[in-house]
Amino acid sequence: MENSYKFFQNTQCEFFPCHKVEKVENFNCMFCYCPLYREERCLGNPEYVISRKGQRIKDCSNCLLVHQPEMYDMVIGRLQREDELLHIDLRKLKTQVKERLIQITHINEIDADMKYEHQINIDRILDEVMKDMSGSCAVDVLLQEFAPECICPGYFTFCGKKIECGILTQLDISLIDKGYIYAFHAPVVDLENTGSVLDQYYMEAFQMACMDVIRGWLQGYLERKNSVYEKKYCSPSFGPGYYGMGMEAVPELLGLMDSSQAGVSWNGEHMSPKMSLVGTYLIAGEDVYAVGSDCKSCIGQKGGCEFCIKH
Structure with a gap:
């Protein structure tokens, strides 16, 4: 090769171009990277x-x-x-899952006698699920990084397609360094053979608690991962159904990654398994993601939320 290397391009390479391209000036030679x-x-x-x-x-x-x-x-x-597959051990997050499960089921709002009984049920269900998953008590999470050029005022753009996300109209996107798409599913449980209706309710609430805790863990993980040299901030999870992104974005986001690595797929109508999630995180050098604790100051605002992940 002659000395004409420039950003993974070498137009003087004896093999250049190794296949037909529309714009030779923008051709990135694989031989160089x-x-x-x-x-x-x-x-x-x-x-x-x-x-x-x-x-x-x-x-x-x-x-x-x-x-x-x-x-x-x-x-x-x-x-x-160019993605990352994480294996998150739920046993290490058992306390957080239990706390979130108690929040979801509002156990602390019932009278003392009933509260004690429900707490016993929660402890039993957590122990049973962890025991059933003893060989592999982990959730696989797929992360895929994307460039800041994909982030626009009010929407993301991938492969020439727009995915609306209302919150992006209220953020200073010039401060955002990069983003991540994620996909994972909650532990699969056999609800039909669980037993009582109350146990089924707690099992389903357990799955929801796991998803919320894992999303929070991912936010912290990405913030630590990107703060090696200087402090960075990670946004809450922006995904279909909240922060101004419609549910129609689900297949679009899944189509950008090999979500099967995390055991998640799209069957034409919904994700499989049922308790699956896909969404995005954004990384910035400044904290531009301040979230209010009430609906009035919610940064989602326009478009509203189909469900609230904060409470």
């Missing part, structure tokens, strides 16, 4: 060199893999999997 590079076992069989610092580095200078037309789909597929 191969997404297979980070694979433990690259199909290109790279050679290795040892740097002066003793680092073992891949040498791809003789690799022609990315220039083989039959490999194009594989390379593109790997490039599209």
Whole structure:
């Protein structure tokens, strides 16, 4: 290659362009940035060199893999999997799940005798669910980063399609550094064979509590993840059904990622499993996400909310 490297482009490369493109000036040559590079076992069989610092580095200078037309789909597929799959252990969040479950079921608002009985039921159900999930007491969460260019006043734009999100009209989007799409589902429970109607109610409330707690955990995780060098702030979860985003956005968001990695799919009418979630988080250098505690000052405002995730 000649010395004409510029932002993953090398128009002087002897292979350039390795396939037909509409605008050569915008062509990003895969030979200059191969997404297979980070694979433990690259199909290109790279050679290795040892740097002066003793680092073992891949040498791809003789690799022609990315220039083989039959490999194009594989390379593109790997490039599209720039995501992160988290395994969240619910046992470590048991206290938070219980607290949220008590909030959802309003146990603290009933008389003392009934309150004690309901708390015993909650403890029993939590123990039973954790025991049933003992081998894999974890929820898989898929995260996929997206660029700030996708964030516009009042909507997101992905692949040329707009996804309305009313809250974006009230944020200073110039301060937003990036965003994340997420997808996951609550632990699957067998409601039909649970037993009493009350137990079924608590099981369903348990699933809702898990989803709320995990969303809160993700917000903290993304804030820590992006604050390595300087303090960053993560928004609440903005998703279909709240903060001015309609439910019709569900299939659009799921279509942007391989949600099957988190066990979530779209059957044409709704997500599967039933207790599944998809949404977004935004990262900014300043706290532009202050949320009021009442509906009057809710930053969702226009468009309203189909349900409130805050209470």
